[in-house]
Amino acid sequence: MSVTLKQLAASLGLSPTTVSRALNGFPEVNAATRRRVEQAAAAANYHPNTRAKSLATGRAQAIGHVIPLSTSHEIVNPVFADFIAGAGEVYARNGYEMILRVVPDDDEASAYRDLMARGSVDGVILHGPRIEDARVGLLAELGLPFLVHGRTSGVNTPYSWLDINNQRSFHRATEFLCSFGHSRIALINGLEEMDFARRRRNGYLEALAKAGSEPDPMLMRQGEMTEPYGYRAAQEMIQLPEPPTAFLASSIIVAYGILRGLSDLGLKLGRDISLVTHDDELSYLPNDGDVPLFTATRSSVREAGRRAASMLLRLVAEPDSGPLTELMETSLVLGASTGPVRT
Amino acid sequence: MSVTLKQLAASLGLSPTTVSRALNGFPEVNAATRRRVEQAAAAANYHPNTRAKSLATGRAQAIGHVIPLSTSHEIVNPVFADFIAGAGEVYARNGYEMILRVVPDDDEASAYRDLMARGSVDGVILHGPRIEDARVGLLAELGLPFLVHGRTSGVNTPYSWLDINNQRSFHRATEFLCSFGHSRIALINGLEEMDFARRRRNGYLEALAKAGSEPDPMLMRQGEMTEPYGYRAAQEMIQLPEPPTAFLASSIIVAYGILRGLSDLGLKLGRDISLVTHDDELSYLPNDGDVPLFTATRSSVREAGRRAASMLLRLVAEPDSGPLTELMETSLVLGASTGPVRT
DNA sequence: TCGCCTTCCCAAAGCGCTTTGGATGGTTAA
DNA sequence: TTAACCATCCAAAGCGCTTTGGGAAGGCGA
Numbered sequence: 100m101s102v103t104l105k106q107l108a109a110s111l112g113l114s115p116t117t118v119s120r121a122l123n124g125f126p127e128v129n130a131a132t133r134r135r136v137e138q139a140a141a142a143a144n145y146h147p148n149t150r151a152k153s154l155a156t157g158r159a160q161a162i163g164h165v166i167p168l169s170t171s172h173e174i175v176n177p178v179f180a181d182f183i184a185g186a187g188e189v190y191a192r193n194g195y196e197m198i199l200r201v202v203p204d205d206d207e208a209s210a211y212r213d214l215m216a217r218g219s220v221d222g223v224i225l226h227g228p229r230i231e232d233a234r235v236g237l238l239a240e241l242g243l244p245f246l247v248h249g250r251t252s253g254v255n256t257p258y259s260w261l262d263i264n265n266q267r268s269f270h271r272a273t274e275f276l277c278s279f280g281h282s283r284i285a286l287i288n289g290l291e292e293m294d295f296a297r298r299r300r301n302g303y304l305e306a307l308a309k310a311g312s313e314p315d316p317m318l319m320r321q322g323e324m325t326e327p328y329g330y331r332a333a334q335e336m337i338q339l340p341e342p343p344t345a346f347l348a349s350s351i352i353v354a355y356g357i358l359r360g361l362s363d364l365g366l367k368l369g370r371d372i373s374l375v376t377h378d379d380e381l382s383y384l385p386n387d388g389d390v391p392l393f394t395a396t397r398s399s400v401r402e403a404g405r406r407a408a409s410m411l412l413r414l415v416a417e418p419d420s421g422p423l424t425e426l427m428e429t430s431l432v433l434g435a436s437t438g439p440v441r442t
Numbered sequence: 443m444s445v446t447l448k449q450l451a452a453s454l455g456l457s458p459t460t461v462s463r464a465l466n467g468f469p470e471v472n473a474a475t476r477r478r479v480e481q482a483a484a485a486a487n488y489h490p491n492t493r494a495k496s497l498a499t500g501r502a503q504a505i506g507h508v509i510p511l512s513t514s515h516e517i518v519n520p521v522f523a524d525f526i527a528g529a530g531e532v533y534a535r536n537g538y539e540m541i542l543r544v545v546p547d548d549d550e551a552s553a554y555r556d557l558m559a560r561g562s563v564d565g566v567i568l569h570g571p572r573i574e575d576a577r578v579g580l581l582a583e584l585g586l587p588f589l590v591h592g593r594t595s596g597v598n599t600p601y602s603w604l605d606i607n608n609q610r611s612f613h614r615a616t617e618f619l620c621s622f623g624h625s626r627i628a629l630i631n632g633l634e635e636m637d638f639a640r641r642r643r644n645g646y647l648e649a650l651a652k653a654g655s656e657p658d659p660m661l662m663r664q665g666e667m668t669e670p671y672g673y674r675a676a677q678e679m680i681q682l683p684e685p686p687t688a689f690l691a692s693s694i695i696v697a698y699g700i701l702r703g704l705s706d707l708g709l710k711l712g713r714d715i716s717l718v719t720h721d722d723e724l725s726y727l728p729n730d731g732d733v734p735l736f737t738a739t740r741s742s743v744r745e746a747g748r749r750a751a752s753m754l755l756r757l758v759a760e761p762d763s764g765p766l767t768e769l770m771e772t773s774l775v776l777g778a779s780t781g782p783v784r785t
Numbered sequence: 786t787c788g789c790c791t792t793c794c795c796a797a798a799g800c801g802c803t804t805t806g807g808a809t810g811g812t813t814a815a
Numbered sequence: 816t817t818a819a820c821c822a823t824c825c826a827a828a829g830c831g832c833t834t835t836g837g838g839a840a841g842g843c844g845a
Binding site for chain 2: 151154159161173177180183191200323326327384
């Protein structure tokens with residue numbers, strides 16, 4: 100079907116060895132010969148067979164992403180698409196393939212073992228780390244280079260990760276709301292078995308404590324971050340005897356739900372009620388413009404994908420470059436959804 | 443690192459040949475031997491090296507998904523994550539790997555060529571087909587098995603596809619609105635270079651014609667399907683001298699935007715204004731419950747992913763199974779966003 | 786002239802698997 | 816008894832590439 104190295108070599112009257120070296124930039128080949136080879140390769144649309152190449156080199160030239168599909172709720176993380184887009188960019192630029200495995204989340208361990216044993220990938224990115232996530236230990240033990248998108252509290256062995264400063268983000272956001280006089284601030288969080296959610300709650304609690312406000316369990320909720328989840332949370336909380344005057348949401352999708360919930364009750368964001376949300380800059384839910392709809396802690400998950408991919412590739416190339424870590428700060432951008440507490 | 447066939451064979455005092463045949467279910471191996479081999483393989487956590495295997499067999503055991511990243515708007519299709527989740531399920535079950543390439547959309551052709559020449563995949567799924575999409579011709583020419591998610595009008599060569607009945611969906615939706623007395627129905631569509639968008643518009647126009655309503659260009663809009671797009675469209679249209687009494691949206695994300703746009707103007711869906719949207723059943727934007735928020739033409743894109751993957755695998759296994767096609771009908775589910783025209 | 790580098794190229798082995806084409810020994814039919 | 820036949824196993828080639836370990840030819844200094 101497609102042309103092979105041997106054929107190309109034969110057509111040039113050269114040995115496969117020389118052609119290989121010419122194309123791979125080895126020094127011991129005449130400049131003129133190299134040019135000739137390169138031209139012929141381009142003309143024949145020659146691309147080395149990936150499988151043969153990686154069998155010979157021992158490198159898979161591929162990075163794996165295992166995306167767990169929660170067996171209970173079956174939710175696909177909406178953030179995933181943009182992260183992948185960012186990472187994919189980097190892989191493509193570096194000649195790496197991206198391979199995806201969608202697995203039930205109780206089957207993830209065997210997915211990693213399998214990937215390792217088959218030698219299908221040179222490294223993996225671990226998504227959606229939970230508190231004390233056992234996958235980190237497993238991967239370390241397998242000896243497969245990996246990078247965590249996020250972190251996992253309670254795991255002591257060092258590992259590489261890229262995370263945003265969730266705690267600081269929500270600390271700042273809470274602080275910001277407090278400075279407007281808010282003291283009853285609701286936290287509509289993701290599932291708190293997820294590490295990011297726990298950290299956000301910590302930041303929130305920390306800021307409340309600093310401001311001298313007592314946290315109220317009635318105002319704290321965790322759940323799968325869908326739009327209706329935000330809607331229900333907002334509606335239910337607003338009917339409490341002592342309703343919140345502000346909301347803090349863990350995802351822009353949830354924020355839209357809150358917005359709708361309040362709007363249905365005739366309440367207007369920024370005037371009657373304040374809202375700060377985390378904003379991953381999902382491409383189909385842009386929160387920009389002169390005055391964004393939502394005041395938000397903003398951080399591009401696509402950029403996170405890019406950086407995570409770069410870090411992992413570095414880790415694959417130089418396994419001794421030790422655990423690599425990066426903490427991205429978010430920016431707190433002022434939108435139309437916040438204002439002083441209404442008295 | 444991981445155990446090889448040769449090692450396993452040596453440890454069993456057998457030849458690699460026999461071990462290979464035992465594990466691959468060939469008949470010419472003693473039942474007892476086979477059992478012994480299987481147990482040893484399991485104990486050693488033996489998994490055949492993918493690259494070696496596929497080099498030997500000539501099959502990549504992988505399916506490629508090329509996802510074009512629009513160079514101009516940089517939007518990642520939100521529908522993509524759920525489609526992938528569905529397809530991934532099927533690949534995993536059949537021992538196929540899923541490989542993803544994120545490429546700028548002006549570079550897609552070379553991505554396919556490359557995938558083909560390197561032999562990295564046994565087939566590909568083509569996403570986001572446009573009108574008269576040239577990729578179909580390219581893939582046919584390359585001889586790479588492929589399946590289109592959607593269709594492409596104006597391409598005459600036969601090809602395999604899985605699509606939903608966009609035209610009929612929007613025909614029915616429009617008809618339904620007409621039956622409520624609506625005649626000024628706005629269409630907030632996706633980019634009409636996309637095949638699905640064109641079909642939806644056709645269905646819409648067809649139904650309008652049948653109902654004797656004149657289509658109004660002021661009420662038809664196309665664009666990238668984001669939330670703000672829906673918001674702006676709704677707000678602008680509602681201020682027209684002759685505003686629409688109903689909206690037809692191509693995506694639930696757009697529908698949320700419309701909802702917010704109307705809501706900001708004090709208009710309530712289902713009472714003041716009607717809205718029907720297409721609903722792909724995105725997992726994080728569920729439109730369900732006793733009475734769904736939106737009346738919708740509903741079709742699970744995750745299920746589409748599953749079916750598309752199955753069809754493609756079939757195509758790969760039996761290339762002569764000819765062009766496979768499937769047209770999924772959508773269901774029109776009644777939600778809270780529609781009602782008789784307000785007089 | 787010889788010896789010694791360079792420069793440029795090649796033969797062959799090997800990556801881990803599958804598969805072709807036997808080989809071996811025991812059974813069965815004639 | 817012999818030939819034909821299974822049932823069961825194996826040696827070796829080959830998939831398309833990289834890489835090791837030369838080797839031939841030419842240039843240079845002594």
